[in-house]
Amino acid sequence: MLGRILRRMLPACSARAAAWGGGRKLADGGGRSAPPGGGLVPPERNRQTASMLIGALATAVTTIRLTLHVLAAAVWVGGQIVLAGLLPTLRSLGPDASRRIAQAFGRLQWPAYAVLLLTGIWNVSAASKGQPHLWSLVLGFKVGVVLFAGLGAFLHQRSTSRAGLALWGSLTGVASLAALVLGVLLAG
Numbered sequence: 045m046l047g048r049i050l051r052r053m054l055p056a057c058s059a060r061a062a063a064w065g066g067g068r069k070l071a072d073g074g075g076r077s078a079p080p081g082g083g084l085v086p087p088e089r090n091r092q093t094a095s096m097l098i099g100a101l102a103t104a105v106t107t108i109r110l111t112l113h114v115l116a117a118a119v120w121v122g123g124q125i126v127l128a129g130l131l132p133t134l135r136s137l138g139p140d141a142s143r144r145i146a147q148a149f150g151r152l153q154w155p156a157y158a159v160l161l162l163t164g165i166w167n168v169s170a171a172s173k174g175q176p177h178l179w180s181l182v183l184g185f186k187v188g189v190v191l192f193a194g195l196g197a198f199l200h201q202r203s204t205s206r207a208g209l210a211l212w213g214s215l216t217g218v219a220s221l222a223a224l225v226l227g228v229l230l231a232g
């Protein structure tokens with residue numbers, strides 16, 4: 045996705061750099077170049093510069109949006125995988141250790157889930173325009189899976205029996221992984 049945006053921008057930037065190559069420095073010493081042959085910058089060039097700046101800004105905003113989304117996904121999904129992997133060691137540290145670590149993880153997990161929901165809505169508003177019907181179908185499925193993962197994590201935290209903890213823990217993990225795969229599918 046980002047690669048596509050950058051690839052689209054780079055030729056425009058290099059074409060512009062080539063067009064300005066050989067230009068002289070402006071008198072204000074600001075390091076800017078005047079067009080070859082001197083004189084005022086034609087309005088067409090101003091338009092090109094403005095649209096390049098808008099393109100760069102859009103790229104920066106897209107970078108922030110996807111970075112926040114992927115970072116929160118890393119905490120939500122990766123945290124569950126790491127916690128599951130550490131569980132046998134945690135249990136060997138004492139009867140209370142795994143519960144306390146799980147509680148500590150909850151303090152990271154729920155803010156990450158909130159960021160996922162917010163940036164997810166941001167993603168939809170930024171990326172849904174002109175998408176095929178299949179994209180919307182995948183998105184609808186993904187939202188269902190995300191909500192199920194949230195419910196599963198909530199019930200997992202409330203479970204008191206070993207069976208309840210195992211059931212809701214594993215269902216949450218599978219749903220979270222599915223959300224991640226569907227997200228990658230959506231990004232294309």
Ligand code: HEM
Nearest residue numbers: 110117160161164165167168171190223224227228230231
């Ligand atoms: C457990 C929760 C979630 C996980 C693990 C997750 C994960 C991901 C990942 C890994 C990507 C790919 C990003 C990339 O490759 O650039 C993605 C993209 C996306 N996600 Fe999520 N996501 C979650 C929640 C949501 C929610 C709640 C929504 C909608 C309300 C959403 C909507 C989207 C959209 C539309 C994209 C495509 C963005 C684009 O192409 O610009 N996600 N997600």
